[in-house]
Amino acid sequence: MRDLGGRLIIGLGLVVAAVAAIGYVFVYSNIATPLGRDLGSFAVPPAGEVAASWLEDGRPVYVLQDDGEPRVVDARTPHVTGEPQVLVAWCPDAEAFFDRLRGGRYAAGGEVLGDTAASGLNVYRIDPG
Numbered sequence: 001m002r003d004l005g006g007r008l009i010i011g012l013g014l015v016v017a018a019v020a021a022i023g024y025v026f027v028y029s030n031i032a033t034p035l036g037r038d039l040g041s042f043a044v045p046p047a048g049e050v051a052a053s054w055l056e057d058g059r060p061v062y063v064l065q066d067d068g069e070p071r072v073v074d075a076r077t078p079h080v081t082g083e084p085q086v087l088v089a090w091c092p093d094a095e096a097f098f099d100r101l102r103g104g105r106y107a108a109g110g111e112v113l114g115d116t117a118a119s120g121l122n123v124y125r126i127d128p129g
Contacts, residue, residue, distance in 0.1 A: 048095075
């Protein structure tokens with residue numbers, strides 16, 4: 001019985017080490033981003049204007065003001081398994097983002113407009129400090 005308990009503890013330790021190693025591989029290969037990591041600093045354009053930029057990890061984003069609040073919105077459509085992500089385009093006249101491939105429309109804050117898409121655009125947390 002004592003030998004079985006020792007083997008279980010060693011096996012559990014190996015599983016935990018393997019899971020941690022896989023997590024670090026994802027972080028260091030830029031597949032995943034550690035929580036709380038600063039992804040860049042951006043100048044906020046005047047109200048009504050949108051600036052295209054890149055996060056430090058290479059993701060394309062739009063920087064804008066929505067109802068006076070600065071926003072950093074992912075420039076890619078939400079990921080659907082089996083489909084490539086598509087860049088959305090900003091239309092200043094409609095003050096909305098458009099997915100020209102699938103026909104999705106998104107508000108400046110990333111929300112879906114109408115029934116045009118399954119989910120909204122990813123909006124990144126901002127530290128105004």
